Amino acid sequence: MTEWKSMDIDLLVVGGGPAGMAAAVEARQAGLQVLLVDQRERLGGAIYCQPDPGCAPVAMSARHRARWQALSREFAASGAAVEFHTSFAGLDSEGLALLERRASAGEAGRVLPVRARAVVLAVGAVERIAPLPGWELPGVMSAGGLQMMMKRRGAVPVGRTLLAGSGPLLLAVASQMVALGQPPVAIIERARPFGQPAELLKLLATPGYLREALAILARLHKARVPVLHATQLTSIRLAAGGGLEVECRGQGDERRFSVDRVALHDGIRPNDFGLPGGAATGGPVLSRAGDCREALGAVAAIEDGKRAGREAARMLGLKLPAMSLQPVKRERRAQAVLARLFSPALTTPPADLPDETVICRCENRTAGDLRGLLAGHDGLSAREVKLNGRFAMGSCQGRFCADATVDFLRRCGAGAEALEASHLTGRRWPVRPVGIATLLAEGGAAADPASVIRIEEE
Amino acid sequence: MLSPSFHNDAAPPVNDPGHVVIVGAGIVGISAAFFLSRRGVQVTVLEAAAPAAGASGASDGAVSVASKRPGLMMQLGLAGIATYRALASGGVLAGEFRERPTFIVASNAAEAEVLAEHAAALAGAGVTVRLLARAEITGLLPMVSEEVVAVARVEGEGHAIGYRVVERLARAGRFTLRRSAPVDGFVRDKTGRVTAVSTGQGGLIAADAVLVAAGNGSERLLGLSGALIPRKGQLLLTERAAGRLGAPAGPLMSSRYLLSKGAAKGGPADAARSFGLVIDPLATGQFLIGGTREDGVTNTHNDLAAVRHILREAVTLMPDLARLRLLRAFSGIRTATVDRLPIVGAVPGAENLFVATGFEGDGICLGPFMGELVHRLICGEPAAVDINALSPARFTPRAA
Amino acid sequence: MSASFFFWRGEKLEFQPGQTVALALEAAGQRDFGPSATGLRQRYFCGIGACQGCLVRIDDTVVEACLRPVEAGIRVEPLVAGPSVDTDGGRHD
Numbered sequence: 001m002t003e004w005k006s007m008d009i010d011l012l013v014v015g016g017g018p019a020g021m022a023a024a025v026e027a028r029q030a031g032l033q034v035l036l037v038d039q040r041e042r043l044g045g046a047i048y049c050q051p052d053p054g055c056a057p058v059a060m061s062a063r064h065r066a067r068w069q070a071l072s073r074e075f076a077a078s079g080a081a082v083e084f085h086t087s088f089a090g091l092d093s094e095g096l097a098l099l100e101r102r103a104s105a106g107e108a109g110r111v112l113p114v115r116a117r118a119v120v121l122a123v124g125a126v127e128r129i130a131p132l133p134g135w136e137l138p139g140v141m142s143a144g145g146l147q148m149m150m151k152r153r154g155a156v157p158v159g160r161t162l163l164a165g166s167g168p169l170l171l172a173v174a175s176q177m178v179a180l181g182q183p184p185v186a187i188i189e190r191a192r193p194f195g196q197p198a199e200l201l202k203l204l205a206t207p208g209y210l211r212e213a214l215a216i217l218a219r220l221h222k223a224r225v226p227v228l229h230a231t232q233l234t235s236i237r238l239a240a241g242g243g244l245e246v247e248c249r250g251q252g253d254e255r256r257f258s259v260d261r262v263a264l265h266d267g268i269r270p271n272d273f274g275l276p277g278g279a280a281t282g283g284p285v286l287s288r289a290g291d292c293r294e295a296l297g298a299v300a301a302i303e304d305g306k307r308a309g310r311e312a313a314r315m316l317g318l319k320l321p322a323m324s325l326q327p328v329k330r331e332r333r334a335q336a337v338l339a340r341l342f343s344p345a346l347t348t349p350p351a352d353l354p355d356e357t358v359i360c361r362c363e364n365r366t367a368g369d370l371r372g373l374l375a376g377h378d379g380l381s382a383r384e385v386k387l388n389g390r391f392a393m394g395s396c397q398g399r400f401c402a403d404a405t406v407d408f409l410r411r412c413g414a415g416a417e418a419l420e421a422s423h424l425t426g427r428r429w430p431v432r433p434v435g436i437a438t439l440l441a442e443g444g445a446a447a448d449p450a451s452v453i454r455i456e457e458e
Numbered sequence: 459m460l461s462p463s464f465h466n467d468a469a470p471p472v473n474d475p476g477h478v479v480i481v482g483a484g485i486v487g488i489s490a491a492f493f494l495s496r497r498g499v500q501v502t503v504l505e506a507a508a509p510a511a512g513a514s515g516a517s518d519g520a521v522s523v524a525s526k527r528p529g530l531m532m533q534l535g536l537a538g539i540a541t542y543r544a545l546a547s548g549g550v551l552a553g554e555f556r557e558r559p560t561f562i563v564a565s566n567a568a569e570a571e572v573l574a575e576h577a578a579a580l581a582g583a584g585v586t587v588r589l590l591a592r593a594e595i596t597g598l599l600p601m602v603s604e605e606v607v608a609v610a611r612v613e614g615e616g617h618a619i620g621y622r623v624v625e626r627l628a629r630a631g632r633f634t635l636r637r638s639a640p641v642d643g644f645v646r647d648k649t650g651r652v653t654a655v656s657t658g659q660g661g662l663i664a665a666d667a668v669l670v671a672a673g674n675g676s677e678r679l680l681g682l683s684g685a686l687i688p689r690k691g692q693l694l695l696t697e698r699a700a701g702r703l704g705a706p707a708g709p710l711m712s713s714r715y716l717l718s719k720g721a722a723k724g725g726p727a728d729a730a731r732s733f734g735l736v737i738d739p740l741a742t743g744q745f746l747i748g749g750t751r752e753d754g755v756t757n758t759h760n761d762l763a764a765v766r767h768i769l770r771e772a773v774t775l776m777p778d779l780a781r782l783r784l785l786r787a788f789s790g791i792r793t794a795t796v797d798r799l800p801i802v803g804a805v806p807g808a809e810n811l812f813v814a815t816g817f818e819g820d821g822i823c824l825g826p827f828m829g830e831l832v833h834r835l836i837c838g839e840p841a842a843v844d845i846n847a848l849s850p851a852r853f854t855p856r857a858a
Numbered sequence: 859m860s861a862s863f864f865f866w867r868g869e870k871l872e873f874q875p876g877q878t879v880a881l882a883l884e885a886a887g888q889r890d891f892g893p894s895a896t897g898l899r900q901r902y903f904c905g906i907g908a909c910q911g912c913l914v915r916i917d918d919t920v921v922e923a924c925l926r927p928v929e930a931g932i933r934v935e936p937l938v939a940g941p942s943v944d945t946d947g948g949r950h951d
C-alpha cells in the first residue's frame with residue numbers, strides 16, 4: 001500500500017455507475033492501475049442505485065438483476081481501488097485531476113490533486129425538465145429524484161404523487177410505485193406513444209426492451225393507473241393546505257389534480273456540464289463513457305464503459321485490439337425508436353411560457369426576464385445571455401436551465417451563433433461549487449493517514 | 459478638466475466625420491460608439507466575437523484611483539470616475555455605477571509604511587483618504603483578520619461591471635453592432651487614408667474614419683509590434699453569501715497590490731507572474747476575488763496553484779470567506795503596454811485612423827471616459843485632457 | 859435498529875443510519891428546506907447533486923443535502939438564515 005500522492009495513477013475513473021465500473025474492470029484486465037471515485041457512498045449509479053442499510057431493494061427486471069450481479073462481481077474481483085464521498089471537481093490547466101473528499105461530521109473536506117495518465121469520465125446523465133409555472137416549488141421533484149428516493153428507501157414517499165412530462169422513465173417509475181404498493185395518481189404524458197404502430201413494431205428488434213415495456217404496461221393496467229396521453233401540465237401552485245394544485249391541458253379539455261407531490265421528467269441528457277474537453281498539454285488522456293458521453297441507457301453504458309477502459313489502455317501504449325462498437329450501436333437504435341415514440345404530440349414552446357415561469361432556479365430568472373433581454377436585440381450571443389441575463393450563472397451551472405434557455409433563444413430566432421447549451425455552461429473547473437476551506441485543505445497534509453487514498457501496488 | 463455638461467452634449471458635431479467604423483465591442487469601443495451615435499454620427503461596430511468577449515467581460519470593475527500614483531494615469535482615473543458619475547446621474551448608467559470606498563489594508567509594518575506613504579501621495583493629488591486607527595478598523599471592518607495593522611479608506615470611488623456597462627451603452631446608443639465580424643485589415647488610398655475595413659467573411663466595409671479598440675487584437679491590425687503585452691488575470695467568484703457573513707462597504711485591497719501593479723516604487727511589477735489580492739463584495743452577495751498578473755499568457759485557464767494562492771491570501775485577510783464555496787474560476791486577458799501607458803490617438807500616416815487600447819487593469823474605470831475623449835478626436839474637437847503622452851506615434855514609425 | 863437523532867433548525871429529528879440528509883428530512887415530513895439565496899425555496903429535486911436545489915448548511919458550510927449522509931448529532935440549518943435576502947435575482951453582479 002502506498003499513499004496516493006506518491007503514486008502515478010494509470011487511470012482515474014470518475015463515477016461508480018455501470019459505465020465507470022465496466023471501464024475499471026476492463027482497464028484492470030489490461031493491467032492498468034485504477035482508482036475509481038464516486039461522490040456517493042456506494043456503487044451502482046442511477047440505475048443500480050442500492051438501498052440504504054436496512055431497506056429493501058426495489059424490484060428489478062431479471063435481465064437487469066443478472067447484469068448488475070455480474071458487473072459487481074467482476075468489479076469486486078478486479079482489484080480497482082475505490083474512493084467514495086469523493087467528487088471530481090475538474091481538471092486544472094496543469095492537467096491535475098481535482099478530487100474533492102467531501103466533508104463529514106468527523107472529517108473536514110479537502111481537495112486532492114491527482115496526477116493520472118488517463119481519466120475516464122463516467123458521471124452519467126441528468127434529466128431534462130421543461131420549465132412550467134411552479135416547477136420550482138417544494139414538493140415538485142424530478143422523476144429520477146423520486147426514483148432515487150424509492151431505490152434508497154425501498155418505499156414510496158407518503159402522499160399522492162402525480163407523474164408528468166414525457167418519456168419511458170415515467171412508466172418505469174410508476175411501475176415501481178405500483179410494485180411498492182403506492183401507485184401514482186396518474187401519469188401525464190405529452191406524447192402519444194401508441195399513436196405510431198409502425199414505430200412500436202420496431203421494438204421487436206430488441207426483445208429485452210419489449211418484454212420490459214409489456215411487463216410495465218401490464219402492471220400499470222392492473223393497478224388502474226390513469227395514463228393521459230397528449231396531455232401536459234400547464235401550472236403547479238401551492239394549495240392552501242400545503243399540497244399542490246396542478247392544472248393540465250389535453251386534447252381540448254383541462255383537468256385539475258390536488259396532490260402532495262409532482263414528479264417531472266422530459267428525458268435524459270449527458271451530464272457533461274463543465275467537463276474538460278481536450279487534454280491539457282502534458283495532462284492525462286481524457287475520455288467519456290456511458291450516459292455522460294451519450295445517454296443510451298444501462299446496457300450501452302456497460303458496453304461503452306468497457307470500450308473506454310480498453311481504449312485508455314491502448315492510448316497508454318498497451319497493444320490490445322479495439323473493442324467493437326456494435327452493442328452500443330444496437331442500443332442507439334433502440335433508444336432512437338423510444339425517442340420517436342415519445343416525441344411530444346404537444347408542447348408549449350418555451351417562448352410561450354407565462355412571464356412568471358422560472359427558467360433558471362438558482363438565479364431566479366424567469367421567462368419574462370429572458371423576453372426582456374431579447375427585446376430589441378438581434379443575434380444575442382450565448383455569452384451575453386449568460387452575463388447580462390444571468391441564465392446558467394448560478395450554482396447548478398446551467399444543468400437545469402441551459403437547455404431550456406437555448407431552446408427559448410432558438411425559437412425566438414435569436415442567436416448569431418449556432419447555439420448550444422455548452423456555450424452557456426462553458427468548460428471550467430470547479431465543475432460544481434467547492435468549499436473554499438475544502439480547496440485550501442491540502443490532501444497531502446491529511447491529519448488522518450487512514451483517510452488518505454491508498455492504492456494497491458502489484 | 460471635463461466640460462461639466464458633456465453628458466448632455468448631443469449636438470451634432472460641426473464637422474461630421476461620416477461613417478465611423480469601430481473595431482472591437484469592448485467597453486472602450488462601445489463607449490466611443492455610444493458617444494458618437496448620440497451626436498448623430500453614423501457608426502458601425504465590428505466585433506470578432508461578441509460584445510464584452512475580451513477583457514471587458516472577464517474583469518473586476520473597480521472604478522478607482524486607490525492604487526494610482528499622482529500623474530497622468532491618476533488624472534485620467536479621476537476623469538474616469540467623474541464620467542461614471544455623470545452617466546449614472548444622466549440615466550444611461552443609472553443603477554450600474556455603485557459608489558463606495560476602497561479599503562487598502564496592510565498586514566505588517568513594512569506594508570503599513572508603504573501604505574502611509576501611498577495615502578499621503580493620494581491626498582496630495584486631491585483624493586480624500588484617511589488612515590483608520592486600529593479601533594476603527596475593528597468597528598468598520600469586523601470581518602478582517604486581526605493581523606491587519608493599518609487600513610487606508612479611500613473615498614470617492616465606485617464599481618461598475620464591464621459587461622453591464624457594455625450592454626447598457628449598446629442598448630442606449632443608436633449604432634449598428636455586428637457580432638462574429640473579425641476585421642483583418644484596412645484598405646488605404648494613396649495618401650494613407652483608410653477607405654474601408656476588410657472583414658474575414660463579409661468583404662469590405664466603407665469607412666470615413668476608423669477607431670481600433672480591439673484590445674490585444676490591436677497590435678496585429680496596426681502593426682504596433684512589440685508595444686502590447688497580453689497580461690492574464692485569474693479571478694475567482696464565490697457563491698452568494700446570502701447574509702451568512704458580513705461584507706465590507708467596499709473592496710479590500712491588500713497593500714501588496716500596490717507593489718504588484720507597479721504603482722509603488724520598487725515593486726516587483728516585472729515578475730512573470732505576480733499576485734495582487736482584491737476581495738470585492740458584489741451587490742449579489744458574492745465575492746469576486748483576484749488575481750494574478752501573468753505576462754505574455756493568453757490562455758484563459760485556471761490552475762490549482764494560483765487559485766489556492768489567491769484563496770489562501772484572501773482567507774488570511776478575511777477568514778469568514780473560508781465558509782463560502784467557490785462558484786467559478788475564470789481568467790481575462792488585459793492589454794498592457796511596454797511603457798505602461800495606454801495608446802490613444804490618431805495613428806501616424808493615416809489621418810482618419812484612431813486607436814484606443816492598452817488600458818491594462820484600468821479599462822473599466824477609464825472606458826467610458828476614453829470613449830468620450832476619442833469621440834471628440836474623431837469629430838475633430840479638442841480633448842478635455844492633454845493626451846499627447848499616449849500617442850501611438852511613440853510606437854509607429856512616422857512614415858508608416 | 860436503534861433510533862438516532864440529528865437537528866433541523868434546532869429541532870430534534872430521527873433518522874436511519876445510512877440515509878442522506880435530504881431523505882431524512884423528507885421522511886420527517888420536511889420538504890421545504892427554507893429560502894434560497896434568490897428568494898425561492900430550497901428543496902429536494904434531482905437526488906444526484908446536480909440541481910443544487912437541496913443546499914443546506916452543516917457546520918456553517920453549504921452542502922447538497924442529497925449527497926451528505928446524515929450523522930448523529932449534526933445540526934442542519936437552512937441555506938439562508940431568516941427571511942431570504944436579495945429577492946431581486948435581477949441585481950446583476
Ligand SMILES: Cc1cc2nc3c(=O)[nH]c(=O)nc-3n(C[C@H](O)[C@H](O)[C@H](O)COP(=O)(O)OP(=O)(O)OC[C@H]3O[C@@H](n4cnc5c(N)ncnc54)[C@H](O)[C@@H]3O)c2cc1C
Pocket residue numbers: 014015016017018019020037038039040043044045046047048086087088089122123124125126127143144145147169172268289290291292296297298299301431
Ligand atoms: C434519474 C435517472 C433514472 C434512470 N432510471 C433508469 C431506469 O430506470 N432504467 C434504465 O434502463 N435506465 C435508467 N436511467 C438511465 C441510466 O442513467 C443508465 O441506464 C445508466 O445508469 C448509465 O450509467 P452510467 O454509468 O453512464 O451513469 P450513472 O449510472 O448515472 O453513474 C454515474 C455515477 O457518477 C457519479 N458522479 C456524478 N458526478 C460525479 C462527480 N462530479 N464526481 C464523482 N462522481 C460523480 C454518480 O454518483 C453516479 O454514481 C436513468 C437515468 C437517470 C438520470
Ligand SMILES: Cc1cc2nc3c(=O)[nH]c(=O)nc-3n(C[C@H](O)[C@H](O)[C@H](O)COP(=O)(O)OP(=O)(O)OC[C@H]3O[C@@H](n4cnc5c(N)ncnc54)[C@H](O)[C@@H]3O)c2cc1C
Pocket residue numbers: 481482483484485486487504505506507508509510511512513514515516517518519520521620639640641642671672673674675676679690691692693748749789790791792793814815816817818819820821822823824825
Ligand atoms: C482579471 C482582470 C481584472 C480587471 N479588473 C479591472 C478593474 O477592477 N478595474 C478596471 O478599471 N479595469 C480592470 N481590468 C481591465 C479592463 O477589463 C480592461 O482594461 C478593459 O476591459 C479593456 O477594454 P477594451 O475595450 O480596451 O478591450 P477588450 O474588452 O479586450 O475588447 C476588445 C474587443 O475587441 C475584439 N477584437 C479583437 N480583435 C478584433 C478584430 N481583429 N476584429 C474585431 N474585433 C476584434 C475582441 O473580441 C474584444 O471584444 C481588469 C482586467 C482583467 C483581465
Ligand code: FES
Pocket residue numbers: 145901902903904905906907908909910911912913922923924925
Ligand atoms: S436534490 Fe438536486 S442537488 Fe440535491
